[in-house]
Amino acid sequence: MNLKSSNIFLTLFFTMNWLVATVFCYKPSSRLYQSSVLIGYKIYYFGGVGKNDAFFININTLEYIAVANIPVNIYQSSSVVHPKDENICLLVGGLAYEPGSSSLVSPNKVYRFDTEKSKWSVVETSNKPSVSSRLHLNGGVSDNNGTMYFFAHPDYSADSFIKLDINMMSCGDCSMKDLLFFDINSSKWSTATAQGENIDGRIYHTAVLTSDDRLIIYGGRSSLDEDGGYPNPTLAVLNIEYSSYKWSIPSSDNKSHPPLTGHSATIYKEQEEKREQMYIAFGK
Structure with missing residues (x-):
């Protein structure tokens, strides 16, 4: 398995130039499968497969700074900024294990990180999701009332990814032109068909x-199989302005x-x- 180093790749959207920044x-x-969240000029990274460390990169200086370790090894979780306190990060879902153990931690637990104090705490929640559902928990968003929304699915069926959200929207031969949207203000779903370039x-x-x-998608795999290969193109853009949905491929190589x-x-x-x-x- 070829894991990428801690170099960070940058894409400048207005010029579509491609840079590699070395971090000191x-x-x-x-x-693999760590989560990340932006607070101010810092991008925080949490966990990954077999990891419980946490750190951030200062965008102004391109320096990594370590912070307090997460209480558990955790990956494929969703990290979000608290809707009522921008200094608080929440780690929700994913697979969490006690360090040195193979037993899953209760899905009731949400991990709360205070970025000012560099301190973790554990929040017990009610109406826990199933273990299989939280495995696929994906990007959180919040409304004006402080309610956070996450999207999940309980199994690995390829067809299950057709209409979930843009991060897990399609797999393999499923069409990237079939779009599904959820309005967090009205709690209603809607569908649309994108035009433009063919995107794997x-x-x-x-x-x-x-x-x-503009919605920028990057990378991914063509199938759940580790040897399934990579889709084409690596980088694609979905223009969603004025509810006119069109895929394009940047002119850069x-x-x-x-x-x-x-x-x-x-x-x-x-x-x-x-x-x-x-x-x-990161990634591979």
Whole structure:
């Protein structure tokens, strides 16, 4: 298994230039299926397969800084900023194990990280999800009332990924042009069909939204099989402005983008230069 190093790849969306930034100081080990979240000018990374460490990268200095370890080894979780306190991160779902143990931790538990104090606490919740559902827990969003929404599915059926959300939307031969949307304000689902370029179906890719209504997907695998290969193109853009959905492939050389799965992607907007960057880290 070829895991990528802790270098971070950057895509500049307005020029679509491709850069590789080498990070200095503390250097975390390679990893898969970690979660990430942006707070201010820091991108926090949590866990990964067999990992319980946590750290952030300072975007201004490109330095990694270690913070307090997570109480459990955890991966495939969703990390979100608390809707009422931007200094608090929540780790929800995924697979969590006590360090040195093969027993799953109760899915009732949510892990709360105070970024100012660098301190973890455990929150017990009610109406726990099933173990299989939390395995597929995917990107959280919150509404104006502080309610957070997550999307999950309880099994590995390839057809299950057709209409879930953009991160697990399709797999293998399923069409990336079939879109499903959930309005968190009205709690209603809607569907749409995207036009434009043909984009291979995929799973375990990342998706980030820019301020000018472009959804950038990156990487992924063509199937659940470890040897299933990588989809084409590696990088694609879905324009969702004015409810007009169209796939495109950036004019930059798509073959120069390293294929990845199990990675993290985070968007950051530079206020002074008024440009956005996508930070891609880890994976294989």
